[in-house]
Amino acid sequence: MESRLTTKSGPLGNAALKQRSEFVSSSVAAYSSIVVDRAENSTIWDVDGKKYIDFAGGIGALNVGHCHPKIVSALQKQAARLTHSSFHVASYPAYASVCEKLCRTIPSSLPQKAALFNSGAEAVENAVKLARFFTGRSAIVSFGYAFHGRTLLCLTLNGREKVLKSGFGPFAPEIYRAPFPYSYRAPVGVSPERLTEYCLEELKRLWRSEISPDQTAALIVEPVQGEGGFIVPTPGFLKGLRELCDAHGIILIVDEVQSGFGRTGKFWAFEHEGVLPDLLVTGKSLAAGMPLSAVIGRAEIMDAPPAGAVGGTYGGNPLSCAAAQAVFEIFEKEELLKKAESIAKTVKTRFDALEKKFSAVGESRGLGAMRALELVLDKKTKAPLPADKVKKIIAECEKKGLLIIKAGIFDNVLRTLMPLTIESKDLTAGLDILESVLERFS
Numbered sequence: 141m142e143s144r145l146t147t148k149s150g151p152l153g154n155a156a157l158k159q160r161s162e163f164v165s166s167s168v169a170a171y172s173s174i175v176v177d178r179a180e181n182s183t184i185w186d187v188d189g190k191k192y193i194d195f196a197g198g199i200g201a202l203n204v205g206h207c208h209p210k211i212v213s214a215l216q217k218q219a220a221r222l223t224h225s226s227f228h229v230a231s232y233p234a235y236a237s238v239c240e241k242l243c244r245t246i247p248s249s250l251p252q253k254a255a256l257f258n259s260g261a262e263a264v265e266n267a268v269k270l271a272r273f274f275t276g277r278s279a280i281v282s283f284g285y286a287f288h289g290r291t292l293l294c295l296t297l298n299g300r301e302k303v304l305k306s307g308f309g310p311f312a313p314e315i316y317r318a319p320f321p322y323s324y325r326a327p328v329g330v331s332p333e334r335l336t337e338y339c340l341e342e343l344k345r346l347w348r349s350e351i352s353p354d355q356t357a358a359l360i361v362e363p364v365q366g367e368g369g370f371i372v373p374t375p376g377f378l379k380g381l382r383e384l385c386d387a388h389g390i391i392l393i394v395d396e397v398q399s400g401f402g403r404t405g406k407f408w409a410f411e412h413e414g415v416l417p418d419l420l421v422t423g424k425s426l427a428a429g430m431p432l433s434a435v436i437g438r439a440e441i442m443d444a445p446p447a448g449a450v451g452g453t454y455g456g457n458p459l460s461c462a463a464a465q466a467v468f469e470i471f472e473k474e475e476l477l478k479k480a481e482s483i484a485k486t487v488k489t490r491f492d493a494l495e496k497k498f499s500a501v502g503e504s505r506g507l508g509a510m511r512a513l514e515l516v517l518d519k520k521t522k523a524p525l526p527a528d529k530v531k532k533i534i535a536e537c538e539k540k541g542l543l544i545i546k547a548g549i550f551d552n553v554l555r556t557l558m559p560l561t562i563e564s565k566d567l568t569a570g571l572d573i574l575e576s577v578l579e580r581f582s
């Protein structure tokens with residue numbers, strides 16, 4: 141989340157970075173020093189003509205790739221007809237059509253409804269509002285290392301201090317946090333096999349020491365943590381949460397802003413564990429980089445507040461909805477779930493080999509194509525590779541033409557969010573660059 145505006149590729153890039161430094165708040169993150177001119181599928185070109193393979197995918201917002209012809213055409217057609225009316229003022233069919241498509245992805249026998257927003261954080265905020273209104277309770281439990289966004293409520297939910305929380309208090313009240321099963325860094329004395337049980341027991345302890353379950357409106361959980369470092373919970377954890385929610389009348393909010401839309405090889409990551417959310421939050425790849433997010437959930441919860449309590453001027457903008465409709469079409473026509481599986485196989489094989497080969501690779505992990513490498517100084521102690529070294533690795537990748545980003549509470553996890561449409565030659569070339577750079581740092 142720090143600024144890294146040092147490696148420049150040419151005069152136009154330099155000028156743009158200079159302007160950025162002078163006029164753009166330095167509190168806005170700069171993960172790379174690339175100044176983009178244009179992009180196509182998994183390739184981006186900077187303003188000086190240098191080409192990069194994109195393993196960041198706009199932080200997971202481009203599962204269908206950059207500027208897919210169907211997205212471009214949908215946007216062009218929509219721009220010529222209607223760019224905004226505000227759905228509150230005059231509705232348009234595309235909004236309801238996106239909601240219908242989203243509802244049909246939920247494998248539930250109960251009727252589902254959806255509402256559209258602009259960003260992941262805004263959707264999370266609204267999911268919390270809906271859960272509170274429906275249950276008449278106020279407490280929300282989130283999990284260690286979680287990331288749900290940068291608005292005040294979301295950063296209160298986040299399980300990461302630097303740089304997301306420091307200095308921004310006081311935080312929103314009635315938010316509690318329970319441990320998340322991070323098996324690579326399990327608490328001392330807890331084996332990975334016992335981690336699910338340990339975390340569920342800790343949640344029950346929280347319900348004895350801090351807040352009663354009958355005051356708890358919702359649990360909010362990422363089925364695979366994104367910014368936390370691509371942490372896949374230990375088997376049975378999500379099922380355990382579902383059972384506890386059922387036992388106490390608590391709403392289970394599943395945040396799939398990063399893990400959804402095929403990233404893990406299934407449309408939603410929750411499908412891997414066969415766990416159904418009461419409310420599902422999505423964003424990012426929903427509209428191929430256009431600002432759009434959604435809450436989908438049981439109709440009785442979605443319909444509980446009065447008209448006007450949920451929404452906003454731009455939520456479900458016609459252009460974003462046109463892009464989202466094209467995204468659904470692309471997923472079906474191009475069988476992107478199958479492609480995600482094939483990418484997952486390739487990346488997992490390569491990453492597992494890197495874990496064996498390099499002393500700096502502590503763990504290769506992930507679910508489907510949501511894969512990561514946790515970098516360490518020492519495999520035995522698991523001391524994280526210092527953030528400045530990770531920065532150097534990322535900068536070296538950038539020099540060699542690969543855009544890749546980090547994650548993790550120690551900023552020591554390299555994550556892959558390449559478009560699911562990436563050609564295999566580009567996937568291999570990107571992985572080759574990463575391997576050659578890690579070789580120098582191991």
Ligand SMILES: Cc1ncc(COP(=O)(O)O)c(C=O)c1O
Pocket residue numbers: 199258259260261262264287288289290362366367395396397398399423424
């Ligand atoms: C799981 C998760 N939830 C919520 C958000 C917030 O989304 P946005 O940045 O669109 O507000 C993110 C962003 O990375 C995320 O990964």
